[in-house]
Amino acid sequence: MQNKSLKLSLKSYLNFADLLGSYRGDHESNRTFALKHDDLPPSAVDRLLLWAHEHRFKVTSSPEIDLFLHRFSMATSFLVFFSLFMGVLVGIGLLSYSGDAPVNVIYFFAMTLILPLLSMLLSLISMISRGEMANFITHLFPLYWLERLIEHLPDQAQGIIDRLPASVSKWIFLERLQRFSLFFSIGILLALMGMVVVKDIAFGWSSTLNITAEEFHALLSFIAMPWESWIPSAVPSLELVELSHYFRLGEKLESEMIQNADKLGAWWKFLAMSTLVYAVILRFIFWMVVRFNYQKALEKSLLVLEGVSQLLREFDKPFVSTNAPSQEKHLDIVEETEAQVTEEAGHYHDVILGWNFSPDEIRLANDTTKIIAPMIHTVGGSHTFEEDEEIASGVSRHVLLYVKSWEPPTMDFVDFLEILIENPKVETIEIYPLGTAGRYYESEPREVAVWKRKIQGLNTTKVWVIDAKEQK
Amino acid sequence: MQKSRNKDKEVNRYPKFAVVGHPNKGKSSIVSSLALDDSVQIGDTPGTTQVKRGFPLKVDGKIVYELFDTPGFQRARRVLSWLKSQEPVSADRRGELIRAFIEEHRDNEKFHDEIELLEPIANGAGIIYVVDASKPYGPEYEVEMEILRWTGQPSMAILNLIGEEDYREQWKRALGHYFRLVRTFNPVRATFEDHMSLLESMAQLKEEWTKPIKVAIGVLNELHQQKVEQSVDAIVQTMKKSLGYVYTKPIPAQGISPQEESKAKQRYQAQIVTYERDLEEQIELIWNHRSIEKVENLLVFEDIGLFSKESASIFGLGQRELIITAASAGAMGGLGLDLMLGGGSLFLGSIIGGAVGGVGAMVGFDNLYEVKILGQKVGKRELTIGPMQNLNFPYILLGRALYHASVIAKRSHALRDEVKWEDEAQYTEQILDAKTRRGLEKLHARLRRGEEPTPEEIKAYRAIVLESFERLLSH
Numbered sequence: 050m051q052n053k054s055l056k057l058s059l060k061s062y063l064n065f066a067d068l069l070g071s072y073r074g075d076h077e078s079n080r081t082f083a084l085k086h087d088d089l090p091p092s093a094v095d096r097l098l099l100w101a102h103e104h105r106f107k108v109t110s111s112p113e114i115d116l117f118l119h120r121f122s123m124a125t126s127f128l129v130f131f132s133l134f135m136g137v138l139v140g141i142g143l144l145s146y147s148g149d150a151p152v153n154v155i156y157f158f159a160m161t162l163i164l165p166l167l168s169m170l171l172s173l174i175s176m177i178s179r180g181e182m183a184n185f186i187t188h189l190f191p192l193y194w195l196e197r198l199i200e201h202l203p204d205q206a207q208g209i210i211d212r213l214p215a216s217v218s219k220w221i222f223l224e225r226l227q228r229f230s231l232f233f234s235i236g237i238l239l240a241l242m243g244m245v246v247v248k249d250i251a252f253g254w255s256s257t258l259n260i261t262a263e264e265f266h267a268l269l270s271f272i273a274m275p276w277e278s279w280i281p282s283a284v285p286s287l288e289l290v291e292l293s294h295y296f297r298l299g300e301k302l303e304s305e306m307i308q309n310a311d312k313l314g315a316w317w318k319f320l321a322m323s324t325l326v327y328a329v330i331l332r333f334i335f336w337m338v339v340r341f342n343y344q345k346a347l348e349k350s351l352l353v354l355e356g357v358s359q360l361l362r363e364f365d366k367p368f369v370s371t372n373a374p375s376q377e378k379h380l381d382i383v384e385e386t387e388a389q390v391t392e393e394a395g396h397y398h399d400v401i402l403g404w405n406f407s408p409d410e411i412r413l414a415n416d417t418t419k420i421i422a423p424m425i426h427t428v429g430g431s432h433t434f435e436e437d438e439e440i441a442s443g444v445s446r447h448v449l450l451y452v453k454s455w456e457p458p459t460m461d462f463v464d465f466l467e468i469l470i471e472n473p474k475v476e477t478i479e480i481y482p483l484g485t486a487g488r489y490y491e492s493e494p495r496e497v498a499v500w501k502r503k504i505q506g507l508n509t510t511k512v513w514v515i516d517a518k519e520q521k
Numbered sequence: 522m523q524k525s526r527n528k529d530k531e532v533n534r535y536p537k538f539a540v541v542g543h544p545n546k547g548k549s550s551i552v553s554s555l556a557l558d559d560s561v562q563i564g565d566t567p568g569t570t571q572v573k574r575g576f577p578l579k580v581d582g583k584i585v586y587e588l589f590d591t592p593g594f595q596r597a598r599r600v601l602s603w604l605k606s607q608e609p610v611s612a613d614r615r616g617e618l619i620r621a622f623i624e625e626h627r628d629n630e631k632f633h634d635e636i637e638l639l640e641p642i643a644n645g646a647g648i649i650y651v652v653d654a655s656k657p658y659g660p661e662y663e664v665e666m667e668i669l670r671w672t673g674q675p676s677m678a679i680l681n682l683i684g685e686e687d688y689r690e691q692w693k694r695a696l697g698h699y700f701r702l703v704r705t706f707n708p709v710r711a712t713f714e715d716h717m718s719l720l721e722s723m724a725q726l727k728e729e730w731t732k733p734i735k736v737a738i739g740v741l742n743e744l745h746q747q748k749v750e751q752s753v754d755a756i757v758q759t760m761k762k763s764l765g766y767v768y769t770k771p772i773p774a775q776g777i778s779p780q781e782e783s784k785a786k787q788r789y790q791a792q793i794v795t796y797e798r799d800l801e802e803q804i805e806l807i808w809n810h811r812s813i814e815k816v817e818n819l820l821v822f823e824d825i826g827l828f829s830k831e832s833a834s835i836f837g838l839g840q841r842e843l844i845i846t847a848a849s850a851g852a853m854g855g856l857g858l859d860l861m862l863g864g865g866s867l868f869l870g871s872i873i874g875g876a877v878g879g880v881g882a883m884v885g886f887d888n889l890y891e892v893k894i895l896g897q898k899v900g901k902r903e904l905t906i907g908p909m910q911n912l913n914f915p916y917i918l919l920g921r922a923l924y925h926a927s928v929i930a931k932r933s934h935a936l937r938d939e940v941k942w943e944d945e946a947q948y949t950e951q952i953l954d955a956k957t958r959r960g961l962e963k964l965h966a967r968l969r970r971g972e973e974p975t976p977e978e979i980k981a982y983r984a985i986v987l988e989s990f991e992r993l994l995s996h
Contacts, residue, residue, distance in 0.1 A: 368579075
C-alpha cells in the first residue's frame with residue numbers, strides 16, 4: 050500500500066540520483082528487497098522509487114537538493130502570481146477606454162489569440178525537436194533569460210541544475226512556460242470580466258490593412274467555431290462587425306457608432322470565449338500534455354541513470370552465492386631456514402628405510418644415489434603402524450630415510466619419525482626426498498622446501514634433510 | 522521433536538560433496554575453482570586446510586548443493602587399523618563404524634583432520650577423492666581409499682595434474698577398483714565448460730542428486746551469462762564516461778601559462794586512468810576475484826595528441842549560439858514591425874533586426890565577459906581538454922577493457938600467481954576488426970562531438986561490445 054503513495058517528481062528524481070551515487074546495495078540485498086515485497090509494482094520506476102524509499106536513510110539528505118527545490122518552488126510560485134498579476138495588468142491596459150476611441154479588439158486578439166498560439170507553436174516545435182533546435186527555440190523565450198539570470202545569483206545550487214539531463218531541463222522549462230502563460234491568460238480573462246462589470250466598454254476594430262467587414266466577420270466566425278453551436282450569442286454578427294469598424298480619420302465613429310453604442314458592448318462575450326478557449330483551455334490542455342511528457346522524460350532519465358539497469362537486474366535475477374559463509378582462518382606459513390639441511394648424503398649408512406617405497410624401488414634409488422647400507426627396510430605404505438614401530442625401535446647409528454619428495458610429510462610419518470628420534474641407538478637420521486623415477490629421482494626445490502620446513506618444526510638436531518639440488 | 526526431524530530432513534535433502542584426499546593434492550584448488558571463490562587458502566605447505574569448510578551453492582538463500590573442503594588424511598593407517606580392530610560387521614553396517622570412530626575420537630587431537638574430513642561423509646556427503654596424477658601411484662593411497670569405501674557413500678575420483686608428468690593411466694587402473702567414476706580436472710586450467718562437465722559427472726553419483734545438480738548447472742550457466750552482461754555494461758559505461766570526459770579549468774584574467782596547460786592535460790589523463798582502474802576493479806568484483814595480484818599495465822598517452830582549447834560563454838551560450846539567438850531575437854522583433862506595417866516594409870524589419878542582433882552579439886561577445894549582474898560575471902572563459910579527439914584512442918581503451926575482462930573472466934579461482942598481461946594490442950586487433958569498428962564508430966563520433974548518445978545508440982554499441990566479449994571468451 051505504501052508504494053502507491055510514491056510518485057516520481059523532480060524531488061524524488063534528485064534524491065534517487067543522490068542515493069544511487071553513494072549507495073547501490075549489492076545483489077544479495079537488492080534481491081532480498083525484491084523478494085520481501087510480494088506486491089512489488091510491475092513498473093520499473095515504481096520499483097526503484099520503493100527501493101529508494103526504503104533506503105532513504107542510507108544517505109543524509111543533500112542540503113543542495115533541498116535548497117534548489119526550495120528556490121525552484123519559490124521562484125515558480127512567485128512567477129505564477131507574477132504572471133497572473135501581469136495578465137490582469139495587461140488586460141486592464143488593453144481594455145482601457147478613454148471614451149475618445151473604442152477598444153480595438155485586434156489588440157486584444159494579439160494578446161489572447163495570436164501570442165498564445167505563437168508561443169504554443171514554438172513550444173510544440175521545441176517539444177518535438179531535439180538537441181540544438183530545441184535549445185535554440187528555448188532561447189527565444191524571455192523566461193529562459195530570466196532563468197539564466199537566476200542561475201547566476203550568488204550562492205545558488207548550480208550543481209543541481211547541472212545534474213539534470215538536458216531532456217528533463219527542456220520539459221521543466223516547457224512545463225513552467227505553459228503554467229505561467231496559463232496564469233497570464235487567466236489574468237487577462239479576469240481583467241476582461243472585471244472591466245466588463247465595472248465599465249461600459251465600447252469595442253471596435255480598426256486596421257491599416259484593407260480588410261472588409263465581411264472578411265473580418267469570416268475570420269471571427271472561424272475563430273468562434275468551437276463554441277458557435279452552444280453559445281451563438283458569443284459569435285459577433287456581420288452587422289456588429291460592420292457597426293464596430295472604425296477609422297482613425299473617418300466620421301463613421303461619431304455618427305453610426307455613437308447611435309449603436311449599446312450594441313458595441315456585445316463583443317465582450319466573443320472576447321471572453323476566445324480568451325477562455327484559445328488562451329486558457331487550449332493552454333491548459335497544452336500544459337497537461339507537457340506535464341505528461343515531462344513525467345515521461347523524468348522516468349526515462351531515471352531509467353538511464355548509471356547503476357539503474359544493474360539495480361533492476363538484481364531485483365529480477367536470483368541471487369546466487371557460491372562462497373563459504375565463514376572466513377577461513379589463514380595458516381601462517383613458517384619461513385624456511387637452512388638449519389638441519391645438508392647438501393650431501395654420505396655414501397654409507399647403517400640402515401636405509403624407504404617410506405612408502407617398495408624394496409625394488411629402494412634398490413633402484415640406491416643405484417642412482419650410489420648409497421649403500423647393510424640393512425634396507427620398507428616402512429609406511431601397506432605396513433601396519435605396529436610393524437613400522439618395531440623397525441624404528443630396532444635400527445641404530447646412521448639412518449637414511451628415503452621419502453617421496455612430492456608427498457608431503459603426514460602426521461603418520463611424523464609419528465614414525467618421532468619413534469626413530471626417541472631411539473637412543475640412532476645417532477643421525479638423514480631424510481632424502483627423492484623425485485620420481487621418471488625424473489631420475491631429482492626432486493623439485495619447492496617439494497624439498499616442504500620437507501625442510503616440517504623437519505625444522507620438529508626442533509631436533511638428530512634429523513637432517515638432504516637437499517641434493519644444493520649439492521649441484 | 523517432529524519439527525526438528527523434518528528440519529534435519531530438509532538439511533539433508535540437497536546433495537553434499539566432500540573433497541578429500543592426501544595432503545597437498547589440490548583439494549582446496551578444486552573447491553576454489555568449483556566454488557568460484559579465490560579466498561580459499563592454497564599452498565605448498567601440507568595442512569593449509571585445518572578445518573572443513575562448506576561452500577554452498579545458494580539460489581536466493583536456498584542451498585542447491587554444498588561442497589566441503591577438508592584437511593588431508595594424516596593418520597589414515599591408524600584409522601583403518603581402528604576400524605578393522607572392531608567387531609567384524611557386514612558391509613551395510615560399516616558406515617556406522619565410521620560414525621562410531623568419529624564419536625569416540627572427537628576430542629582426540631591426533632585424529633582432528635580425519636574427523637574433519639570424515640564427518641561430512643558420515644552426514645551423507647558424496648566423496649570426491651583427489652589425487653595428483655602427475656605423480657606415480659603408490660599403495661599407501663589404498664589405506665585412504667579403503668577407509669572411504671567403508672563409509673559406503675557414492676564416490677568419484679578426480680585426477681588433478683599438478684605437475685608436468687602424466688601417470689593418469691596408472692592411477693585409473695588403481696582407482697577403478699574403488700571409485701564409480703574417475704575424471705580428469707585441472708582446477709588451474711579448467712574452463713567454465715570443464716566445470717560444468719565435472720558437475721554433470723557429480724550428478725551421476727546418486728540418482729536423487731541428478732535433478733538438483735542439473736538445476737545447479739542451469740543456475741551457474743545463468744550466473745555466467747549475468748556476469749558477462751554485467752561486464753559489458755560496466756565497459757560501455759566506462760567508455761561513455763572516458764570518451765565524453767571534458768576537463769575544464771577557469772582561465773584567470775592574466776591568461777594561462779604553458780605549465781598550467783600541461784598540468785591540466787595531466788589531470789585529464791589521470792582521470793581517464795582512474796576510470797580504467799575503477800572498471801578493472803568492477804570487473805574483478807563481478808567475477809569474484811577479490812584477492813587478485815597483477816602487474817601494473819598503465820594506459821600510455823604518449824602517441825595520443827591531446828588538444829586543449831579555450832572556450833567562452835555568456836549565460837552558458839557559446840559565441841555561435843549567442844549569435845544565432847541574438848540574430849533570431851532581432852529578426853523576431855523586426856518581424857513584429859513588418860507585421861505592424863502590413864508587409865509594406867518588404868520584411869526589411871526582420872532582415873535589419875536579424876543583422877543587428879547577430880553582428881551585435883559577434884562584436885560584443887568579447888566585451889561581455891566582464892559585465893556583472895548582481896555581483897556575478899555573466900561570462901566565463903575556460904580551458905577545456907576533451908572529449909578525446911584521437912580516432913584510435915577509443916579502440917585502444919575498449920581493447921584494453923575487453924582484454925582485461927576476458928583474462929579475468931577466464932581466470933580460474935584456483936590460481937594464486939600474479940596476472941601477467943600479454944600485448945593486448947595484437948589481441949585487440951583480432952577482435953576489434955574493421956567491421957566491428959565501423960559499428961562502434963557512430964557512438965565514438967558522437968562522444969567526440971561532446972554529444973549525449975541516445976539510448977538506441979548505446980544499445981547498438983552494447984550489442985557489438987557483447988559480441989566481441991563473447992568472441993574473446995571463446996578464444
